[in-house]
Amino acid sequence: MERIQSTCNYCAISCGLDFLVENDEIKKIIPKSGYPVNPGLLCIKGLNLDKQQTIHRPNPLPKIRQEDGSMKVVSWDEGFEHVAEKIQAIQKKYGEEAFAGISTGQLLVEDFALLGHMMRNHLQANLDGNTRLCMATAVVAHKQSFGFDAPGYTIKDMELSDTIIYVGANPVVAHPVIWNRVRASRKPSDRIIVIDPRCSETAQEADYHYPIKHDSDLTLFYTLANILIERDHLDHDFIQQHTNHFESFKEFVKDFTLERGVKTTGLSKEQFLELADLIMTGKRVSFWWTMGVNQHYEGVRVAQSIINLALMTGNIGKPGTGANSLTGQTNAMGSRLFSNTTALHGGADYTNEAERERIADIFGVTPDYLAKKPTIPYNEIVEGVNSGKIKGLWIICTNPRHSWTNNKTFMEAVEKLELFVVQDLYDDTETSELASVFFPVVPGIKKEGTIINTERRLSPVRPVISKTEDERTDQEVFLGVAEKLGMDISRWDEPRKIFEMMKETSRNMPCDITGVQWDELTRSKGVQWPFPQGAILKEDERRLYEDGQFFTPDGRANFIFEEPLENPMPTTEEFPTVFNTGRSSAAAWHTRSRTREISANHQINPENAYVVMGPLMAKELDVTEEDRVMIYSSNGEQALFDVHIFDRHRNDEVFAPIHYIECNQLTASVYDSYSKEPAYKSAPVRVEKWEGSVQ
Numbered sequence: 001m002e003r004i005q006s007t008c009n010y011c012a013i014s015c016g017l018d019f020l021v022e023n024d025e026i027k028k029i030i031p032k033s034g035y036p037v038n039p040g041l042l043c044i045k046g047l048n049l050d051k052q053q054t055i056h057r058p059n060p061l062p063k064i065r066q067e068d069g070s071m072k073v074v075s076w077d078e079g080f081e082h083v084a085e086k087i088q089a090i091q092k093k094y095g096e097e098a099f100a101g102i103s104t105g106q107l108l109v110e111d112f113a114l115l116g117h118m119m120r121n122h123l124q125a126n127l128d129g130n131t132r133l134c135m136a137t138a139v140v141a142h143k144q145s146f147g148f149d150a151p152g153y154t155i156k157d158m159e160l161s162d163t164i165i166y167v168g169a170n171p172v173v174a175h176p177v178i179w180n181r182v183r184a185s186r187k188p189s190d191r192i193i194v195i196d197p198r199c200s201e202t203a204q205e206a207d208y209h210y211p212i213k214h215d216s217d218l219t220l221f222y223t224l225a226n227i228l229i230e231r232d233h234l235d236h237d238f239i240q241q242h243t244n245h246f247e248s249f250k251e252f253v254k255d256f257t258l259e260r261g262v263k264t265t266g267l268s269k270e271q272f273l274e275l276a277d278l279i280m281t282g283k284r285v286s287f288w289w290t291m292g293v294n295q296h297y298e299g300v301r302v303a304q305s306i307i308n309l310a311l312m313t314g315n316i317g318k319p320g321t322g323a324n325s326l327t328g329q330t331n332a333m334g335s336r337l338f339s340n341t342t343a344l345h346g347g348a349d350y351t352n353e354a355e356r357e358r359i360a361d362i363f364g365v366t367p368d369y370l371a372k373k374p375t376i377p378y379n380e381i382v383e384g385v386n387s388g389k390i391k392g393l394w395i396i397c398t399n400p401r402h403s404w405t406n407n408k409t410f411m412e413a414v415e416k417l418e419l420f421v422v423q424d425l426y427d428d429t430e431t432s433e434l435a436s437v438f439f440p441v442v443p444g445i446k447k448e449g450t451i452i453n454t455e456r457r458l459s460p461v462r463p464v465i466s467k468t469e470d471e472r473t474d475q476e477v478f479l480g481v482a483e484k485l486g487m488d489i490s491r492w493d494e495p496r497k498i499f500e501m502m503k504e505t506s507r508n509m510p511c512d513i514t515g516v517q518w519d520e521l522t523r524s525k526g527v528q529w530p531f532p533q534g535a536i537l538k539e540d541e542r543r544l545y546e547d548g549q550f551f552t553p554d555g556r557a558n559f560i561f562e563e564p565l566e567n568p569m570p571t572t573e574e575f576p577t578v579f580n581t582g583r584s585s586a587a588a589w590h591t592r593s594r595t596r597e598i599s600a601n602h603q604i605n606p607e608n609a610y611v612v613m614g615p616l617m618a619k620e621l622d623v624t625e626e627d628r629v630m631i632y633s634s635n636g637e638q639a640l641f642d643v644h645i646f647d648r649h650r651n652d653e654v655f656a657p658i659h660y661i662e663c664n665q666l667t668a669s670v671y672d673s674y675s676k677e678p679a680y681k682s683a684p685v686r687v688e689k690w691e692g693s694v695q
Contacts, residue, residue, distance in 0.1 A: 005032060005522060007451055007459040008046040009106055009444040010589055012327030013037055013155070013177050014453035015046050016526065019445070019464040026050040026445070026464060036525055036540045037155060037457065043176045044587045044600060051597040052443040058427040060470040063438045071438065076472065076480060083394075083437055084484030086419040087123065090392040096124040099419075100381045101394040105131040105329025108449030108461055109338050110498040111474045112331070115396065116340025117363065118478060120371040122487045127341055130398040131332045132378040133405075136675035137294035138325035139336055141303035144674075145558050147551030148347065148510040149336055152544035153286075153322040154455050154528065159185035160320030163282030165193045167217070167306060168292015168681075169326060172201035176586040178326075191278060195220070196292060198580060198655055199648040210275060211650060213266040214578050214682045218298060218564040221305035223261030225312065226253040227276040235314025242548040242556055243311050249559040284320030285313065291328065291582065297568055297679040299672045304560045311557055317545030327454035334452040337511050338502050341375045346505030350374065362504045364491055377676035378404075379669070385413035392419035397441070397474065401430040402591040405678035406635050407664040423477060429593050430661060439477050443594075447473050449495045450521065452529070455541075458516055459526040507532075510551050568670050568679075575634045575684035577617075577654060579666055582681075584657035592659050609660035610642040613687070614651040618643065621689050628690040633666035633683055640690060654687060 001022045008015040016035030020028040029049060031042050062079030063071040074082070090098050101119050103112070119127040142149045158164060159181055171179040179202070182192070194203040195210045195217075203209040212220055228234065229250055239246045262269055279285055287306045293299055303325065310316045310323035327333060337347050348355035356367040363369075376384070382404065384390040393413075404410040414420055414434045422435035425443055432438055445464040452458050467473070472480070475495065482489050492498055496518050506513045506529070514533040521527065525540045550557045571578060587604045589595045596602075611629065613621075623629060623643050631654070632638045639662035649655065656663045658680075670679040 001027065004462060004464050005460065006445070006462045006464055008042075008049060009330045009451060009461060010045045011175065012330055012332055012454035013175055014330050014451055014457065014459055015042055015177060016459065017042070017046060017049070021464055024465050034525060037453065038177045039181070041177045041180050044598060045589060045595060048598045049443075049445055052445065052594055053425055055597050056426050056428060058440045060440055060468060060472075062440070063427070065436045076470070079437065079439065080480040080484045083419070083421055083481050087392060087485065090418060091123065091125075094391050097126055098390055099123065099125045099392040100384065100390050101125065101127040101396065102378060102381060102398060102400065103127065103129040103335070103339065104397040105129060105134070105332035105335050106397060107331060107335070107474055108447060108451055108495070109331065109334040109502060110449040110495045111478070112335050112339040113345060113498050113502050114475055114478045114482070114492050116338070116345065117492065118482045118485070118487055120340040120375065121365070121369055122482065122485060124371065126375045126381060127339070128375050128378045128381060129335050129339060129341065130378070130400070130403065131329060131335045132677060133403065134291060134294060134328035135325070135332045135336065136377075136677040137296070137299035137303055137672055139342075140300045140675040141307065142325070144300070144560055145304055145307045147553070150510050150544055150551060151325050151454065151456065152317060153324040154541040154543050155181070156541045157286055157320050157322055157324070157543065158182050158288070161284045161286035162187070162189065162320065163191045163193065163278060163285040165195065165285065165287045166202055166206070167195045167287060167289040169288050169290035170196070170200040170202045170582065171326070172205060173583045173586055174290060174328070175326060191282070193275070193278060197650065197653065199646075199650070200582075204648070208275070208278065210267055210271060213264070214580070214653065215296070215567050216265040217293065217296070217302045218305055219256060219261055219264040220267070221302070221309060222253045222256040222561070223258065223272060224276055224279070225249070225305070225309060226256045227258065227272065228279065228309070228312065229253065231276070231280065233280045234312055238314040238548065239312060242550070243559060244554070244556045245559040246312065249308060249561050252561050279309070279313065284318065285315045286321050287315075287323045288326055289324070290326045292681060294325070294677055295680040297670050297672055298565050299677060300674040301560070301562050308559050308561065311559065317543065317548060322543070330453065331451040333454070333456065334450070337452070338505070340371060343374070344370065344505070345502060346509050347511055348505070348509065359505055362501050364488070379671055379676055379678070382410055382413050385416055388416065391417060393417055394421040394423070395431055396423045397425070399429045399431045399591040399593055401434060402661045403658070403664060405664055405667045405680060406637070406669045407661065408637060409669060423474065424593070426593055429591065440472075441474050441477060442467055442471050446471070447475075449475070450499060453526075456528045457526040458513055458521065458529060460522045460524070462522060569634065569668055569682060569684055571684045572634075575632070575686050577685050577687055578652060579631065579633065579683040579685040580653050580655045580681055581658050581663055581667065582655065584659060588657070588659045590658070591661070605659065606642065608642045609639065609656070609662040610644050611654040611656045612644045612646050612649055613654045614649040615645055615647050616651040617654070617687070618645045621687060623689050629687050630690045631666060632686045632688070633668070634685065635666065635668050635683065637665050639665045654685070
């Protein structure tokens, strides 16, 4: 029996795996021995990677929609030729930006690099990713505060912290491997603190839960900062030597009095002082945020208000500390650094002529061939289709008919397209079924490349079992279309070649990986960037900012702050309830395209969409667990949900899992002004008992 090392490609923990394979069949999946990310641990999703495309297996050849609406199976060559001709015709008739793409956070680094080169450079088209839905806020916060998109922590910091503060994060469900590490490493004196409007699964396990009102995060953290400043709980040396704009920040937060904080957040004076005391008495305080912060109309400033607390107390760059963003998708960081969307490959600025020349030389092209500017974001792509500016769209391994905010707007957009290409593992997702061209691709267990996890760890993905004759990887599909478009693919036709070019694009950048060797990576514990050529790997877990040096021009971190915005989605008499969204179980992933093949998922997650509400709301509506409710959103849509009642759920909101299409039927087209990430967490709605028949 052969043992093959690879990496899980579900969430951003990116667990190391050993596949035990015999006769081209996976016999067992186990945690990679000694792998620092998941020591002896795997969640239900990683343990079932062999289940992908077992029950739901599409024809391995492309399909093109015919005039009568049917889908015709064609050869790969015909599929590539058809798409290339359509793209060229659209761009010739309407202009280069009339064609666009939306990718995922679950491709490999090499996939992202090739796709970005084809779309952004060769076609000069726009290309964004569904990482815009989860990590754009953290990216912008990092860049503005630290000078680069560089989360500084290592996951082990969560074990080393004596005071863990989760803000809008629910690792029990979203990052179960991390949660098991935290639980196993806890000491009696350690404190776990959760700041979340909802009594989430993690809040139920925490030592302290602060159930703030929706959209009051900025006031909370500015008030806490003011309290800590008044009590002089500051690391003056760190502030003076390693930060900018603290005095302005100090003056700014004076207006955030304890009384203002209590009124805005719904917390009591005693709770504010208790939370401040917990931060003051912690020796190693770490702050961890996820989608509860990122998916917010002012999420960038909220993330930076957390960063400010870490900077002013010196809780950064040291073991067990940090203001740390937990990524959602497995290779979101690879997308951010190497997809050529918001920056040139390797994170360089589009306007830096020296960098343009350097990267052009690596690719064997002229600088003019490279993209001239960042892509337009996801929301502008969808809006561009609806306005008639964009006529062709390529969706790669994501399901926006389900996952896009206010998702009927995506359905409306598709109906206006002249070309709608969908590339996915499955031909029966809500988005795949709308395609004018469908490209089937294989799962990660048949692919080769690398991914970068939430703590900057570059890890290998290697083929575990063989493709059949007609099956194609994402990279092979991109190559097939690129060649028909007339792109020179000679430097891009193997994963290893692309990896070596990406190494060169990263040279002397904060994300430098020039010291990583392809063959050694396969037998490694992964390598966190930066790891430049000539470096010696002394530790498997390394954090940034230990020397107090950041990636800004002057090497200092920036205090960034702004007066809270007026809520663009307030509750009203007509829509008095907040509609909150998030994950519901460790077994469900995003739109359940992949996890539906895990048999236990059907036992854990109900088939029908449901909402969780408190007992008081249930009593007022006269509903029980046997009933259904119709929820009307301020966006003009409505959807039907089963009722789940939880006695610790607040009574001014309902909670809906993101795994059902009904959820984002009700969310709003509202975005953070800096990151353009959708505000998924707080749509105003009205809930009514459903008196109709149950289908």
